[in-house]
Amino acid sequence: MSEEYIKVLLDDEKIFLTKPKVGPKTISLVNSFENIDDDGKAILISEAQDILSHCIFSGKNDCITNIAVGYVQSGKTMSFTVLTALAADNGFKMVIYLTGTKTNLQDQTYKRLCSDIRMIEDSSDYFKIIPDGKCSVSVIKDYVQEEDYTLLLPILKHYKHINALSDVLRNVEVEHLLDKKAVLIIDDEADQSSFNTYARQNSTKEDWEDDEYSKTYTSINNLKNALPCHSYVQYTATPQAAFLIDNNDILSPQYHTVLTEGKGYTGGKYFFKSNNRQYVIEIPDDEIYHSRRNPLPDKPESFDKALMQFFVSVAIVVRIQKRLDYLSMMVHIDGNTKSNEKFKQWTDDTISEWIQMFRDGPSDIAWPAFQLKIRAAYEEMSKYVENKPSFEDVLDKMPKVLKNRQTYLIQGNSNEEIDWKSSCAHILVGADMLNRGFTVEHLSMTYMPRSPVGRATADTIEQRCRFFGYKEKYSDIIRIYLSRKSIGEFNAYVDHEEMLRTNLKQCKTLKEFAKQYKTMVMSPLLKPTRANILSSRLIRSKMNGWRQLRSLYKCNENKERFETFRNRIDNWVLDFDYKNPMRNHNVAKVPIENFISFFKGIVYSDLPNIARKIATIQYLNYLAENGKISYVNVYDIACGNTRERKLDGDIPNNLQEGRAANGSYPGDKAVKTDDTICVQLHHILIKNKDISSVKYRDVTDLYNIAIYYPEKIGEDYISLDEEDEDA
Numbered sequence: 001m002s003e004e005y006i007k008v009l010l011d012d013e014k015i016f017l018t019k020p021k022v023g024p025k026t027i028s029l030v031n032s033f034e035n036i037d038d039d040g041k042a043i044l045i046s047e048a049q050d051i052l053s054h055c056i057f058s059g060k061n062d063c064i065t066n067i068a069v070g071y072v073q074s075g076k077t078m079s080f081t082v083l084t085a086l087a088a089d090n091g092f093k094m095v096i097y098l099t100g101t102k103t104n105l106q107d108q109t110y111k112r113l114c115s116d117i118r119m120i121e122d123s124s125d126y127f128k129i130i131p132d133g134k135c136s137v138s139v140i141k142d143y144v145q146e147e148d149y150t151l152l153l154p155i156l157k158h159y160k161h162i163n164a165l166s167d168v169l170r171n172v173e174v175e176h177l178l179d180k181k182a183v184l185i186i187d188d189e190a191d192q193s194s195f196n197t198y199a200r201q202n203s204t205k206e207d208w209e210d211d212e213y214s215k216t217y218t219s220i221n222n223l224k225n226a227l228p229c230h231s232y233v234q235y236t237a238t239p240q241a242a243f244l245i246d247n248n249d250i251l252s253p254q255y256h257t258v259l260t261e262g263k264g265y266t267g268g269k270y271f272f273k274s275n276n277r278q279y280v281i282e283i284p285d286d287e288i289y290h291s292r293r294n295p296l297p298d299k300p301e302s303f304d305k306a307l308m309q310f311f312v313s314v315a316i317v318v319r320i321q322k323r324l325d326y327l328s329m330m331v332h333i334d335g336n337t338k339s340n341e342k343f344k345q346w347t348d349d350t351i352s353e354w355i356q357m358f359r360d361g362p363s364d365i366a367w368p369a370f371q372l373k374i375r376a377a378y379e380e381m382s383k384y385v386e387n388k389p390s391f392e393d394v395l396d397k398m399p400k401v402l403k404n405r406q407t408y409l410i411q412g413n414s415n416e417e418i419d420w421k422s423s424c425a426h427i428l429v430g431a432d433m434l435n436r437g438f439t440v441e442h443l444s445m446t447y448m449p450r451s452p453v454g455r456a457t458a459d460t461i462e463q464r465c466r467f468f469g470y471k472e473k474y475s476d477i478i479r480i481y482l483s484r485k486s487i488g489e490f491n492a493y494v495d496h497e498e499m500l501r502t503n504l505k506q507c508k509t510l511k512e513f514a515k516q517y518k519t520m521v522m523s524p525l526l527k528p529t530r531a532n533i534l535s536s537r538l539i540r541s542k543m544n545g546w547r548q549l550r551s552l553y554k555c556n557e558n559k560e561r562f563e564t565f566r567n568r569i570d571n572w573v574l575d576f577d578y579k580n581p582m583r584n585h586n587v588a589k590v591p592i593e594n595f596i597s598f599f600k601g602i603v604y605s606d607l608p609n610i611a612r613k614i615a616t617i618q619y620l621n622y623l624a625e626n627g628k629i630s631y632v633n634v635y636d637i638a639c640g641n642t643r644e645r646k647l648d649g650d651i652p653n654n655l656q657e658g659r660a661a662n663g664s665y666p667g668d669k670a671v672k673t674d675d676t677i678c679v680q681l682h683h684i685l686i687k688n689k690d691i692s693s694v695k696y697r698d699v700t701d702l703y704n705i706a707i708y709y710p711e712k713i714g715e716d717y718i719s720l721d722e723e724d725e726d727a
Contacts, residue, residue: 018053025126066232071259080186094150113152136168169227266469317477324442327425328440332464340409374394405427418441461493542612550651553606555702569590590633647686652704
């Protein structure tokens with residue numbers, strides 16, 4: 001593909017903030033993609049240009065967060081590799097990749113990145129790939145100062161690995177070298193569902209706490225803070241509302257790019273909306289596995305059929321037609337170790353029985369029935385195959401196919417590396433490790449006998465779409481076994497995904513999208529956003545009584561927002577006269593939409609406060625939409641006068657003054673009503689100056705808030721939400 005051809009295709013309707021130039025590295029890379037036509041290559045470059053056009057180029061210190069939305073398994077690695085080459089063509093000095101939370105995913109991405117980058121002509125003259133843990137001050141000094149070099153740093157998305165790199169980048173010499181030098185951070189698996197999971201977890205505890213995810217989130221903030229000139233680009237499939245709607249936190253995206261799938265992509269529309277072919281097979285209700293409710297003492301008949309159909313398809317596609325070297329089957333149970341072990345044992349035992357049956361042949365009394373089983377599988381798997389082989393040819397190949405297979409138990413502690421070309425048939429049994437990011441190569445048979453009691457979330461459905469991908473070459477033998485409920489959920493997910501992508505394409509900014517999203521209809525089969533985060537258990541434990549959001553982050557910017565909000569309220573009245581200016585508080589009824597608009601603008605950097613902020617906004621939206629409340633009681637504590645507070649580490653200590661010993665003041669916690677959500681604005685003066693973090697040493701006064709969630713309102717919410725809870 002020539003540079004002139006690219007120019008013709010790209011110089012049309014695109015409007016770029018800073019139009020990146022398509023240089024020799026980008027052209028060399030896309031020309032190495034032999035299976036993509038020129039139009040496909042031009043789309044890859046155009047979308048990379050769109051992403052990079054909203055990034056921060058060298059020459060000024062600033063930062064931005066953007067998002068790229070693609071289909072599941074649609075080739076995002078290729079997209080961000082092209083983005084890497086384009087960034088290098090435009091003077092970016094470093095690209096950091098957050099490659100996944102599991103070592104196998106990190107290795108997978110690292111190898112693919114190395115392979116693709118080496119396809120660029122004279123790549124070693126322009127790129128230096130540093131393995132995870134090998135980056136040092138001397139390495140950065142050696143390459144960043146070279147005009148034509150771009151450092152590539154793929155690292156595990158784990159707080160220890162990210163913080164280790166941040167420590168190197170915070171070195172004084174490195175900080176100087178990277179001043180006004182563009183750096184790109186690519187988050188390979190930007191996982192909005194992780195935020196939802198974090199918000200839901202530990203639901204019996206009174207507040208959100210630090211865990212692996214929140215530590216990783218914090219470490220990404222540390223990485224961003226260590227880079228004066230950087231752009232953070234998140235790659236994801238169907239993002240959910242909690243992430244896209246304007247939350248104004250440090251990882252919220254400002255611009256978005258919707259990625260186009262390549263030719264031959266087979267996704268949700270292909271498998272669930274096809275009128276010509278039936279790819280999906282329903283598992284009977286009594287064969288749906290659950291470790292407690294239905295532990296299945298014996299191997300289900302549908303699983304036996306799926307196994308036989310898989311081996312028949314291998315005989316057809318691999319051994320006879322030789323379209324592929326191998327095929328794979330995924331058995332996706334649940335996160336329970338014993339459940340996975342049970343299905344793995346059934347798999348191995350069944351294959352052994354079938355091998356023995358072929359050895360015994362007609363001498364075994366069960367041979368005729370066994371042949372009928374194979375024939376039934378043949379009829380199913382060959383019905384869409386062109387020039388299908390005869391049953392006799394398939395039967396002849398079956399013994400060797402059964403013997404030349406590998407079965408794997410893929411669990412949380414499994415680091416087994418699969419040599420895909422070692423066998424003609426691979427069967428992988430597991431759950432969590434077969435979710436997001438794990439690539440099952442040449443996947444043709446999926447058996448997923450799981451059916452949650454409650455409604456599934458869209459992001460959970462998305463994680464299980466491992467059978468999506470570029471499979472048109474062998475789509476005629478793809479089969480997907482699901483429960484009736486899962487089939488309905490996948491269909492609803494596909495509709496939701498298409499509607500969301502359409503809306504994103506029509507909106508230039510995420511703020512514009514946020515307005516439209518409020519009117520989007522999500523299928524009742526999928527949990528709406530409020531239930532994604534706000535389970536009844538969470539409401540009982542975390543959204544009742546008083547909660548304080550204490551933070552020093554962006555205190556000056558937040559102070560301006562607090563004071564603007566306070567000054568715009570024109571209906572302040574004195575709540576009660578305690579004859580003390582530090583204990584007298586104004587109160588005002590503020591419409592919910594006005595408070596939410598203000599609250600969205602308050603910026604936090606720690607995940608517990610961000611989780612509470614988002615959950616509170618969603619809670620308020622729900623309460624308003626259902627006519628439970630229409631306003632928030634806002635209290636201007638001490639009528640805006642400052643109160644002195646010490647620091648507890650890097651946050652203010654208790655915001656609320658206690659009850660007076662003589663009973664003259666009931667305490668700040670009594671300043672509330674029980675008929676609506678109450679918010680206290682606390683204007684505080686930092687008393688002690690020994691702040692450990694250098695960036696907070698100039699802090700004097702700031703605002704924090706405390707929120708009161710009445711128990712009665714929570715009870716009304718819980719009664720409506722109980723039906724969504726999984727047993």
